[in-house]
Amino acid sequence: MVHMARNMRVPQNSASLAKAKKMTLEFFRMCCRSVPEYVEIYSLYDIVSPSKLCSAVTVEVRKNSNVTNPKVIDMLLFKGMEELTNCVDHSKQRHHLVGKYAIGNQGLEEELGHKDQGSSNFMKNFYSINYF
Structure with a gap:
C-alpha cells in the first residue's frame, strides 16, 4: 500500500469541481488503505487502533469539505500528498503522528x-x- 502513495500524483489543474472531488475521494481511500501499514511501521497499536486513525484522517479531509474552487482543492490535495509522502519516507517521527492524528x-x-x-x-x- 505504501508504494501507491509514491505513484499517485495530483494534477496541476483539475478541469472541474467534479474531477477535483473525484481525486479527493481517491486520495482519501488511498490514505485509509495505508493506515494499517502505518500503524505497524510506527508501532502505534499501543496508542491508537487503525479504525480510530482512519477516523482522524476523515476529520482532516472533512475540514475542507466546503471548498468549491478546484484550484484550492488541488492545492489541498498536494499538501495532503506531501503529508502522506512524509509518513512513507519516515520524515515524520512517531511522536509527530501521535500528536497530530492519534491524540489530537x-x-x-x-x-x-x-x-x-x-x-x-x-x-x-x-x-x-x-x-x-
Missing part, C-alpha cells in the same frame, strides 16, 4: 485537564495555544 486536540485537552489543575491561567492559555 481532544486528547491534549483531556491530558491538560488532569495535569494543570494547579497551573495558572497563563500556563493553561500557553499550552492551549502552542500545542495546536
